[in-house]
Amino acid sequence: MSDSSKSVQKSFEKSVKFGEKEPTEEVFTDDEPAKKRSKNSANSKNKRRAAEEKLRAEEQRAKEEEEELKKLKEVMKESAEAAQAFNRPVTQFNEYSNLASELLNSLPQTVGADILLKDVHPQDKAEALADKLLTTEDVEPRELILEITGRVSMAAEVQRSPGGGNGIFMYDGLMRGTAGEDIMGGKQEFICIETTNVARRSCTPNCVLKHVLGSQATLGIFILATKSIARGQEVTLPFDADWIQSDVPLKCVDHSTPQTCPWEEERMRVAATKARRQPRFT
Numbered sequence: 040m041s042d043s044s045k046s047v048q049k050s051f052e053k054s055v056k057f058g059e060k061e062p063t064e065e066v067f068t069d070d071e072p073a074k075k076r077s078k079n080s081a082n083s084k085n086k087r088r089a090a091e092e093k094l095r096a097e098e099q100r101a102k103e104e105e106e107e108l109k110k111l112k113e114v115m116k117e118s119a120e121a122a123q124a125f126n127r128p129v130t131q132f133n134e135y136s137n138l139a140s141e142l143l144n145s146l147p148q149t150v151g152a153d154i155l156l157k158d159v160h161p162q163d164k165a166e167a168l169a170d171k172l173l174t175t176e177d178v179e180p181r182e183l184i185l186e187i188t189g190r191v192s193m194a195a196e197v198q199r200s201p202g203g204g205n206g207i208f209m210y211d212g213l214m215r216g217t218a219g220e221d222i223m224g225g226k227q228e229f230i231c232i233e234t235t236n237v238a239r240r241s242c243t244p245n246c247v248l249k250h251v252l253g254s255q256a257t258l259g260i261f262i263l264a265t266k267s268i269a270r271g272q273e274v275t276l277p278f279d280a281d282w283i284q285s286d287v288p289l290k291c292v293d294h295s296t297p298q299t300c301p302w303e304e305e306r307m308r309v310a311a312t313k314a315r316r317q318p319r320f321t
């Protein structure tokens with residue numbers, strides 16, 4: 040072998056050796072710095088992922104906190120509105136005679152009445168049609184139909200016929216001269232309300248009157264259902280407490296003729312007795 044061919048041979052062997060050492064994946068795994076590099080890259084990938092997750096979690100938490108804050112603000116707004124409604128003075132729908140005012144001012148307030156006196160009107164469940172009061176929706180027993188408003192005075196101050204009529208209601212839940220007192224000559228005297236919320240009377244009514252007394256001696260007299268009343272049906276109230284003293288026939292919605300109404304029958308009987316007795320006292 041010549042020198043030159045020896046050199047070629049060496050060079051060939053070198054190249055084969057070099058070829059053996061050609062970088063491959065396997066080779067890299069045995070290569071410590073490369074391993075380190077790969078590990079470092081995995082670490083930084085993990086770190087990046089962790090940082091991203093942390094960021095996402097923080098964003099989520101911020102979002103939740105924002106939601107909480109929003110809810111809290113809504114609650115605060117609602118309670119502020121409620122407080123405002125509570126502090127608003129009661130609207131005065133009635134007029135009072137001096138005697139009625141005096142009586143109302145002497146009586147204890149109904150706890151919580153102001154809320155009822157403020158918000159009741161938009162919720163009226165009946166409307167007046169000619170001389171009748173008709174429901175505008177189905178009403179269940181114990182439901183409040185509407186507040187009757189008008190001029191409030193003592194019974195002695197108004198011209199009325201016993202039993203009631205002409206939009207004047209004598210209310211027997213409030214009175215002067217109760218037992219032990221000597222007001223108005225010791226005689227019990229009921230309050231009266233003259234109103235345009237007209238409900239006719241019946242001996243079998245589907246409603247009653249009930250009252251509350253709010254701040255500033257504000258009286259609220261409400262029509263309350265005692266029976267189920269379908270929409271469009273007539274709201275009826277009992278005759279006033281002094282119905283038996285009436286000199287005129289009772290006008291009962293549920294009994295069109297005096298002979299069919301037991302109350303009118305009773306009134307006629309008492310009136311006849313009174314008429315028979317009268318000559319002896321004159």
Ligand SMILES: [Zn+2]
Binds near residue numbers: 241292299303
């Ligand atoms: Zn009747």
